[in-house]
Amino acid sequence: MPAIDEAIPTDLEFYDYDTRLAAYAVIMDDDRVLLSWWNGEGHSEPGWSLPGGGVDLPETTEQGVLREVREETGFDVELTGLLAVDSHIKAPEDRLLATDRWARHLRLVFSARVVGGTLGTLEVGGSTDYAEWVPIASVPGLPRAGIVDVGLAAWRATART
Template sequence: MEFYDYDTRVAAYAVIVDGDRILLSWWNGEGVGTPAWSLPGGGIELEETAEQGAIREVREETGFVVELTGLLVVDSHVVAPGDRTIETDRWARHLRIVFTARVVGGELGTLEVDGSTDRADWVPIAAVPDEPHVGLVEVALGAWLDRRA
């Protein structure tokens, strides 16, 4: 399959850790899927850089203003036409750029308006494996833990 035969979605996310807890957003499963924890972040706008998109998305989903502290991992995820949130016969590649970040302002609690997340919260890192979560959380948390080792 050639690159023009499928759709591409570029999204940016942030891993924000405070002590032994990580900031996660609750993806409401709108369209398809079961609600689960995800990283704060999402699709970047055409005029944004990945960094700008990550900062905006974190603010929208959590209420926090963040400063990015580094690139953590770039992940690619392929989605079949029947698993997409829109009706289409085209495959999709989701390119997910994950940064590390730290909170520099704002407060937890702002809810995204008409978005795919309902809330955000600090979740103990040790509890993440037992909580419902999307695959991106495993990818990013694994990369973060490897970096610390």
């Protein structure tokens, strides 16, 4: 079990901090992975991400990731398994929006396969500019969100079993 970061308050109850639920997909095509280009939304450095993002309140995580993948890549996908559940904590000063509240980010990563659609971002005015099939071998040298490494590590671990 990892050590608890001493900078994180230990006296907060679940209603004293925000929780963000997000779902992402690892979609492979031989030696390529489908990634989406996150534009940084004007406040962060842009970089590659797995297709996915925040799950809307009325959605299940599965519905959320299917919607996000469609918006960001143009593809319809079928989920083939749950690869990872990842969680991290952000201090108020590290959050994108000004706030005095801590946040827990809970991210589910699914494996998926393309079943329809055409490559092309459908999101207009959003955080994703485009999506591309990227050779896995080139991923380590790319600017990317941590969720890419989380997803690919989980995919590799599953592929070995």
